[in-house]
Amino acid sequence: MDHGSMSDLRIVLLGKNITENNRVGNFILGRAAFESEAPADVELNIERHRGKLKDRDVTVINTPHLLRPNLSITQITQGVKECVNLSAPGPHVIILVLQENDFSDNNRHRVKYVLNEFSKEALKHTIVLTDEREIHNNAIHQLIQECGDEHLQFDERKSGLHSEILERVEKILKENQVQFLISDLYEEAGEETPEDGEKRRSGGSVTAEEEGDFDHEDDGKIKQRNKEKMEVAVQRKALCKFCWQES
Incomplete structure (x- = not known):
């Protein structure tokens, strides 16, 4: 099997707002695959659904909880590992769903940490999605620059948005000459023991030494x-x- 094939696009959605993440995921798939509301008490909820983006088969891995401030280093690594496993052998593109009125510089550091867990090349494969065309939030503006100025306005009323998203994905892959992100966690993702799986599902127990201050x-x-x-x-x-x- 050619893992470099562009026939099946694998997209990971990251964001702080569950409803917005689900809205974007459903738009990309062209159907109501993700629930409009997810339980607020879920620490780490990752869903995968398949569909079509224009004429391409697409897999969307939606992880709206991965940027939550209460997650530890261990839980973030486990979450990224699961995303990598669900998008095996790795995601083509990561889409960041952000809101101007709810994003700080501390959030930017957290996003960069999570992206780095996917791959050191992740910033080059990331598109920042916002509702606004003009960005006035300095933290988002800086993050867009760090992602190679890959910013897209998400307006469901705009005609041709599906085509624009697909074109942007293909542009990123062509520019980087890499078909998908190769993660250090990929091999490990396939070696999960029953005990590891139970710890991941339960959120695991984290010691004080494992906790990280991602804001800094x-x-x-x-x-x-x-x-x-x-x-x-x-x-x-x-x-x-x-x-x-x-x-």
Whole structure:
């Protein structure tokens, strides 16, 4: 199977507002796949539905709880791992559904942390979606710049919006010459034990040392994390090459 094929697009939706995430997901799929309201007490709810975006088969992984401020490092990693597993071998594009009146610079650091958990290349594969064409929120404006100025106004009344979303997705993939995001968590996602699954579903128990203050996550920590991921990737590549030589 060619995992680089563009026949099946895999899109992850991230956002702070459950209703807005579901609205965008349903629009992309062209049907009411996601419930208009999700239980407020759910800590981490991830749903996957398939449908059509114009003439393309599309899988939408909707995770409106992944940016919640009460999630720990462990829970975020588990959530990203599940997203990667549901979009195996990895998502093509991440769409950030944001609202100007409810997004701070602290939120921007949290978003960047979560994106970095997907892949060090995630910012290059991210589209920021807002209801407004003109952005007056400095944190959103800066995040759009960090995503290569990939911003799209979401207005369901606008004709041709499905085509515009599809064109934007294809543009991102063409520019980066990468068909999908390769995550360090992909191999691990397929190796979940029954105990891991139960811990993930229950939210898990997190120690104080595991808790993270994502509101103050700085670029230095993210760069260090990227460096560690790069070292792991190099080691895996070398090991893979050795395995192929031996086979």
